[in-house]
Amino acid sequence: MNSRGIRTLSKLHSEYVIIRKCVRCASKNHASFSVGDKATLTKTFTNDDVETFAKISMDHNPLHTDPDFAKTTKFGKCIVHGVLINGLISAVCSTKLPGPGTVYLSQETKFVAPAFVNESITAEVKVLEIRKSIMRCSTTAFRTEDKKVLMQGEAKLLIPRVT
Secondary structure: OOOOOOOOEEEEEOOOEEEEEEEEEEEEOEEEEEOOOEEEEEEEEHEEEHHHHHHHHOOOHHHHHHHHHHHOEEEEEEOOOHHHHHHHHHHHHHHHHOOOOOOEEEEEEEEOOOOOOEEEEEEEEEEEEOOOEEEEEEEEEEEEEOOOEEEEEEEEEEEEEEO
16 A cells, blocks of 8 residues: 555556545546446336337237236236336446446346336446446436336446547
């Protein structure tokens, strides 16, 4: 540890991971991020969004696309495809944290409640750990109105290089 309280943990191709009260990714090749950093993005998934995704993915499960069928299920109405919510998480990662050029390495997801068509959904990504150029984040999606958690998990991301 040096006089400023910084300890070098590892060095790889002139990239340093350092500790000072929190882990940071700070080098001339990567932007600076800290454990605890977070970003959000909010979207309302419409029936058109769900129908378009059903066409593209060929997932025509009537739970998503047929209101009469959906009324007969435990949900009582159409629900948004879970992968659309995952896409909102991906959008946070690729546009805000870490940002453009991010590469998904892995994601674990647990769906804990349904997202209904025409509800506002907020996706949140929070930095849990940074090692070299890999960022581990918590991923959460919740109904914006009442903060009810709909999906939670973790993602590992390759932090983009700054040029």
